[in-house]
Amino acid sequence: QVQLVESGGDLVQPGGSLTLSCVASRSISFFAAMGWYRQGPGQQRELVATITNTGRPNYADSVMDRFTITRDNGRDTLYLQMNSLKPEDTAVYYCNGKRASRDYWGQGTQVTVSS
Numbered sequence: 426q427v428q429l430v431e432s433g434g435d436l437v438q439p440g441g442s443l444t445l446s447c448v449a450s451r452s453i454s455f456f457a458a459m460g461w462y463r464q465g466p467g468q469q470r471e472l473v474a475t476i477t478n479t480g481r482p483n484y485a486d487s488v489m490d491r492f493t494i495t496r497d498n499g500r501d502t503l504y505l506q507m508n509s510l511k512p513e514d515t516a517v518y519y520c521n522g523k524r525a526s527r528d529y530w531g532q533g534t535q536v537t538v539s540s
Contacts, residue, residue, distance in 0.1 A: 428449070428450040429521075431445060439512060447502065452498070455522070456524050460476065461475075461519070463516035466515075473518070480496070492508070517533040519532075
């Protein structure tokens with residue numbers, strides 16, 4: 426069973442930065458693609474950013490030019506660097522890995538953007 430464990434969520438002021446990490450229990454080359462999703466209060470889970478196993482990123486329009494997704498295959502870790510945070514970025518952020526038709530999810534980490 427593959428496990429994904431997120432960390433790095435925190436309370437941050439608007440305009441601030443955070444870096445989220447997701448450590449996998451096995452090599453992340455196992456996944457065809459990985460990504461970050463988020464679910465705000467009373468909202469559906471939405472895509473934030475994805476990255477293929479060849480390193481090609483894709484971003485939601487709402488985070489373009491503010492967030493950066495990267496992967497470190499040597500550390501089996503996925504990252505999300507978040508800059509210029511806004512109150513509307515407040516959500517639980519989930520790490521995702523995709524292999525064939527199956528999705529693997531972490532337990533989530535809370536990001537709160539508030540003054």
